[in-house]
Amino acid sequence: MTAVTNLRIRGLTKSFGGVRALDGVDLTVPAGQVHALLGHNGAGKSTLIKCLGGAFPPDAGTIEVGGKAYPRLTPRESITAGVAIIFQTLSVVDSLTVAENIFLGQEWTRYGRIDRRAQEEVADVLLRRVAASCSPRDRVGELPMGQRQLVEIAKALSRSASVLVLDEPTAALSGAESDALAERVEDLRTQGLAMVYVTHLLAEVERLADAVTVLRDGRVSHRSEVAGQTRGELIDAIAGRAHAPQGLASGVGPGPASVPSQAARPAIRTAASPRRSPPTARLTVDGLRGPGFGPVDVRVGAGEIVGLYGLIGSGRTRLLETLFGRRRASGGTVRVGERAVVAARPADALAAGIALVPADRRRQGLFPSLSAQDNTLLPTVRSLARHGVRALGAERRVFGALSAAVGLRPARPRLPAAAFSGGNQQKLVLGRWINAARTVDVLLLDEPTQGVDVGARQEIYGVVSSLAEQQDTAVLFASSDPEEVVALAHRCLIVSGGRVVGELSGAELTETALLSVVHDATSNPAEEAAAPASPAPPDEPTAPASPTPLELPTPADAPAPPDRPAAPEGAP
Amino acid sequence: MTASPSSASPASRRRFLAWSGASVATAALAAAGCSAPDDGASSAQAAPTGGASGDLTRIGLDYPFTQLPLYSTLVKLSTAAAKRHDISLLTTSDAGNADTQATNLHAWVAQKVPAIVSFPMVFEATGSIAKAALDAGLIWVTYGGSLEHQSADIRFSFVEGGTLLGEAAAKWAGERLGGKGKVAFLTDGTIQLGRERTKGMIDAFTKNAPGVDVVAEEQAIDPDTGLSKSRAILAKHPDLNIILGVTDAAAYGGFKALQQTGRAKDDAKTFVGGQDGSAPSLLAIKQGTFYRASAALAPKDIAAAIVDVPRAVAAGKANPSAQVPITLVQRADAARIDALLAQNA
Amino acid sequence: MTTATKGPAPSPAGPATTPLTSRRLPSPGALAGTGLTALRRRPLLAVLLLMVLVFQLTTGSFLDTGNLRGIATDAATLAVVAVPLALLVISGYLDLSVGSTLALGGLVAGWLAASQQQSPVVAVLGALAAGAAVGAVNGVLCCYLGLSAFIVTLGMLTAVRGLAQQLFPLPLSGFGSGFAWLGGSRIAGIDAPVLIAVLVLVTGALFLALTPAGRHVFAIGVNREAAHLSGIDVRRTPFTLFVATGVAAALAGAIKASVLDSVVAGTSGAGFELTVLTAVLLGGVALTGGSGSVFGVLLGVLFLGCLQNGLTLLNVPTFWQQMAQGTALVAGAALACFGPRQTR
Structure with a gap:
């Protein structure tokens, strides 16, 4: 902490099997500064962090912490050097208390026994330093996500960390929790920590960062000392559009593809597109109720795209999952066209023509080790099969057509899904319901572009829009990103406390309007987040019965918008 | 009875140590022409049971190898035998696990089961439990061997069973093969009983038929293993004449392997023999196949001993221990085969 | 397996089964380049061939x-159970009760054939029914009630063994010709158990490669939740596999009973579950x-069969044999792991 510069990374390079994940990256963070690290998924952010934490040895370059240079770090050396990394998936142990977690692996002992009292006293001081409201004796598993994160930060402080890395810290937090975290980050800055703040949210950058580095394809594509950028510039840097040193950016392997012009056709549709009075109602939901939401009435016309916008815990995911039969409704009716649908299981919903693309792709959507073709055609192999034997030729044709239609890259049917980028994985999951052999009447999407880079985002919007246009599919999607709602929806329902509290369409549908509606409706979003009866987050991996509360960060209801309605110039 | 400890003493070091005290005492007493307390030190401890002869109402039978068919037979027969004396028989379920056995025995001692008949899987590990039982005033009868602290024991000469089989096979080889040929042994080295039987069998055979080549000694106690090992041996030695098994089950596997390689059921140049007197083997002997011999124990005799030995201790009899005879059963012993099969049924 | 009757061990089995079992390459064109490619993709095959050579x-x-x-013939019963068990494991479950189910199957078949004077067909069907019942209990508890397959089938291992010993305390023998x-019996020079095993192997391979349910098995094993949300019945498929495993174990029991012409409730199939799982x-x-893949399972089965047989042929003393077996297993696993991996 004595040196002016606390973290200095020079020429860091790391390849995995011929693919350059990092290519000569420099990053300098002085003590008392917050340095935002931006870039789409696969740009090299997490590789950078892992090199810093000692998980991977870099191929070249040096990491200098507190004035001492290391060509490579082991995880232990990294900790001793003063680096603390708060990963998205927190590494706290749920079954231990707060104090036990903070001192895990560095227990204070007295006559060979753990000195519980001393630990708790020190933990208390540390918790106060991060303004956590929990007690050292609370069991971590019972704390809300925001508090757990603070516990982890306190743990970092207990190891006298001088460099703190936060990896998308607000991804699993509610709006109020995110605000609280932002305040902590500001505190810690004044306490002289050097912080690397990884995020997707430009609003957070604007609020917190002293400097910004944007990574793209393993290289620094943009750096500015002061965060005086306009959003447009940053987005361009992330997407590698305008000026950025493009070089060999787009062609390398199965990595995240840049935005190819080929697929950018109907990219951004205007909110003003017609469809004022949808011809027929494809999906009709009347008084649908379930634990934590309802009663809700929704109507989606044929070819209409309706957004459900709301904060975490507002019940959007629950509503979608109930429509899809993953959760049981306690009342109300659902009709597809004229037919009433009672979906007790997802299979029932699918039979009725309703499909869901879940938010948590890794847990609920993808089969990582199975091939791309298996991933997309899984629900379809049975209907394609003849006399119980798979129609291998037909499967190949359907997949080929689909991968061309959605612009899958690389379009290799046998490549395991895990090898694709986030955006292309999402295309695989989406493709399950919109291929030549299978169309649905109603497509439900939960956070359709979560963890998808900016370029692929536009492509997915394009796919969904053309699906609605050409197939007359009714699309209902949930999102916590106002930008996305404005870009994709014809009409938007505002959800709060499990009910629809407002509706915006046409010219009224703007980011500012969305944010202000939400804040009018729920004066206290923190309470809102904790409100629903069941503490289970909406995307538990197994059947709804399992009560493990907050074990996983819940990307489902991810980035809640910051408190103040940020920068109205918004959309790219 | 005097013969058994002396022939057993070289069997295994473990067994030897356990028995040495008793056998020395026995030998000394026999030499002195004194017939009384043949168990020396141990029988002296039978006294503290204190109960009068008719008091015994419960006997605990702890036979660990519940997976063996003999277990069911023994439980059935000894329950019946006990009932005749108004005694109820308790059993453990050790499933062939020495740790489970120890746990169960401890429980019985704690519950003060008045008489315990136990077949220790590991003799060293059971000594302390036996002592605890005696200290608690209970009757402890060791089955299949002897312990330092015990009220009495029920003994078998497993070595002798193996010897009987080995001698019979050697005799047959001398008569029918002119003392030449090939033999394979299916052995067991995993438990004491098995090692004794193996030793008796191999020693007796090789001593009496030195001209026969020993082509294999393979671990096998169940028919599956017996079958696959014998098949492999036969692949290398298709002219194998003799298979001797440490159990009838293993030998039966060998019996089947020989048949599957085309040996006629009653081939005159083939000899298979085992130990136990288990039903499939007895039937095969009776039918005149080349399964020619089994060193058999009579379950009825064992069951009688299980009830009578504790009763004798309780009644304060001077010489309560028993030795259960093992006899070799061959085709000629039709009546005995029928009797054994009837006991098994 | 097929090869064993004909000659130089498993290589001829390669071309017959490779295209069916390697699930990412169902195209028939792939079988041309067997030879070295197969060896590179399947280190265990190389290990097996080396062992055979030695x-x-x-x-x-x-x-x-x-x-x-x-x-x-020895490996046949192993293969009969290993194939459905492999499918079950691929779908993310496990069955440890097969050893006891095998005993029960053999006992029921033997009892029907000997004591009840039933025809062999009835005897075998009776055994299969018993196996199906055990499998169904496992399946209901694990798939429909969501209990841990490890615990449930471990419990069933003991419970079914107890049931078998209670029902048939005495050894059965003399089942008739x-x-x-x-x-x-032999058909076209091949022993019936081997023929049955080949049938099971081919069926398993075809099932995985060519039926929709075969895809579902993988999907459920990789990501049960995602499979559920894709509309796949994530309970029925594994349930069926539990039943199939039970049936296969009982069939193996009937085969063993027939080969040995005797069954003992306490010892038949003891420890079999671990051998199959290995x-x-x-x-x-x-x-x-x-x-x-089913081809991989075939290799695993042959590896165990050859190892056991070879060590017996060499007349290795018992405890050395055990050590050698353990070491060879670890070595086989290590080579299969560190050798060039097949793309998953």
């Missing part, structure tokens, strides 16, 4: 027709579910 050179009689027949057909895991099926 045994042949040291014993001189390993590759004799009679010996290969013996290996094949009709029943001996199952284990002893073959399955050695064959490259991941215990975590989601990957594996």
Whole structure:
């Protein structure tokens, strides 16, 4: 902490099997500064962090912490050097208390026994330093996500960390929790920590960062000392559009593809597109109720795209999952066209023509080790099969057509899904319901572009829009990103406390309007987040019965918008 | 009875140590022409049971190898035998696990089961439990061997069973093969009983038929293993004449392997023999196949001993221990085969 | 397996099964480049061939027709159970009760054939029904009630063994010549058990490669939740596999009973569950579910069969044999793991 510069990374390079994940990256963070690290998924952010934490040895370059240079770090050396990394998936142990977690692996002992009292006293001081409201004796598993994160930060402080890395810290937090975290980050800055703040949210950058580095394809594509950028510039840097040193950016392997012009056709549709009075109602939901939401009435016309916008815990995911039969409704009716649908299981919903693309792709959507073709055609192999034997030729044709239609890259049917980028994985999951052999009447999407880079985002919007246009599919999607709602929806329902509290369409549908509606409706979003009866987050991996509360960060209801309605110039 | 400890003493070091005290005492007493307390030190401890002869109402039978068919037979027969004396028989379920056995025995001692008949899987590990039982005033009868602290024991000469089989096979080889040929042994080295039987069998055979080549000694106690090992041996030695098994089950596997390689059921140049007197083997002997011999124990005799030995201790009899005879059963012993099969049924 | 009766061990099995079992390459064109490619993709195959070579050179009689027949017959019952068990493991479950189910199947078949004077067909069907019942109990508890397959089937291992011993405390034998057909007859020079095993292997491979349910098995094993949300019945498929495993174990029991013409409730199939599981895991099926192939399982089964047989041929003393077996297993697993991996 004595040196002016606390973290200095020079020429860091790391390849995995011929693919350059990092290519000569420099990053300098002085003590008392917050340095935002931006870039789409696969740009090299997490590789950078892992090199810093000692998980991977870099191929070249040096990491200098507190004035001492290391060509490579082991995880232990990294900790001793003063680096603390708060990963998205927190590494706290749920079954231990707060104090036990903070001192895990560095227990204070007295006559060979753990000195519980001393630990708790020190933990208390540390918790106060991060303004956590929990007690050292609370069991971590019972704390809300925001508090757990603070516990982890306190743990970092207990190891006298001088460099703190936060990896998308607000991804699993509610709006109020995110605000609280932002305040902590500001505190810690004044306490002289050097912080690397990884995020997707430009609003957070604007609020917190002293400097910004944007990574793209393993290289620094943009750096500015002061965060005086306009959003447009940053987005361009992330997407590698305008000026950025493009070089060999787009062609390398199965990595995240840049935005190819080929697929950018109907990219951004205007909110003003017609469809004022949808011809027929494809999906009709009347008084649908379930634990934590309802009663809700929704109507989606044929070819209409309706957004459900709301904060975490507002019940959007629950509503979608109930429509899809993953959760049981306690009342109300659902009709597809004229037919009433009672979906007790997802299979029932699918039979009725309703499909869901879940938010948590890794847990609920993808089969990582199975091939791309298996991933997309899984629900379809049975209907394609003849006399119980798979129609291998037909499967190949359907997949080929689909991968061309959605612009899958690389379009290799046998490549395991895990090898694709986030955006292309999402295309695989989406493709399950919109291929030549299978169309649905109603497509439900939960956070359709979560963890998808900016370029692929536009492509997915394009796919969904053309699906609605050409197939007359009714699309209902949930999102916590106002930008996305404005870009994709014809009409938007505002959800709060499990009910629809407002509706915006046409010219009224703007980011500012969305944010202000939400804040009018729920004066206290923190309470809102904790409100629903069941503490289970909406995307538990197994059947709804399992009560493990907050074990996983819940990307489902991810980035809640910051408190103040940020920068109205918004959309790219 | 005097013969058994002396022939057993070289069997295994473990067994030897356990028995040495008793056998020395026995030998000394026999030499002195004194017939009384043949168990020396141990029988002296039978006294503290204190109960009068008719008091015994419960006997605990702890036979660990519940997976063996003999277990069911023994439980059935000894329950019946006990009932005749108004005694109820308790059993453990050790499933062939020495740790489970120890746990169960401890429980019985704690519950003060008045008489315990136990077949220790590991003799060293059971000594302390036996002592605890005696200290608690209970009757402890060791089955299949002897312990330092015990009220009495029920003994078998497993070595002798193996010897009987080995001698019979050697005799047959001398008569029918002119003392030449090939033999394979299916052995067991995993438990004491098995090692004794193996030793008796191999020693007796090789001593009496030195001209026969020993082509294999393979671990096998169940028919599956017996079958696959014998098949492999036969692949290398298709002219194998003799298979001797440490159990009838293993030998039966060998019996089947020989048949599957085309040996006629009653081939005159083939000899298979085992130990136990288990039903499939007895039937095969009776039918005149080349399964020619089994060193058999009579379950009825064992069951009688299980009830009578504790009763004798309780009644304060001077010489309560028993030795259960093992006899070799061959085709000629039709009546005995029928009797054994009837006991098994 | 097929090969064992004919000659130089498993290589001819390669072309027959490779295209069916390697699930990412169902195209028939792929079988042309077997040979080295197969070896590179399947290190265990190389290990197996090496082992066969060593045994042949040291014993001189390993590759004799009679010996290969013996290996094949021994491995047959293992393969019959290993294939459905492998599918079950691929779908993310496990069945440890097969050893006891095998005993129960053999006992029921033997009892029907001997004591009840039933025809061999009825006897075998009775055994299969018993196996299906055990499998169904496992399946209901694990798939529909969501209990841990490890605990449930471990419990069933003991419970079914107890049931078998209670029902049939005494050894059964003398099943008659009709029943001996199952284990002893030969069709076109191939022993019936081997033929049954080949049938099971081919069925398993075709099921995985060519049926929709085969895809579902993988999907459920990789990501059960995602499979559920894709509309796949994530309970029925594994349930069926539990039943199939139970049926296969009972069939193996009936075969063993027929071969030995006797069954003992206490010892029949004791420890069999671990042997099968070893073959399955050695064959490259991941215990975590989601990957594996029938060809791999065949290799695993043959590896165990050849190892056991070869060590007996060499007349290795018992405890050395155990050590050698353990070491060879670890070595086989290590080579299969560190060798060039097949793309998953």
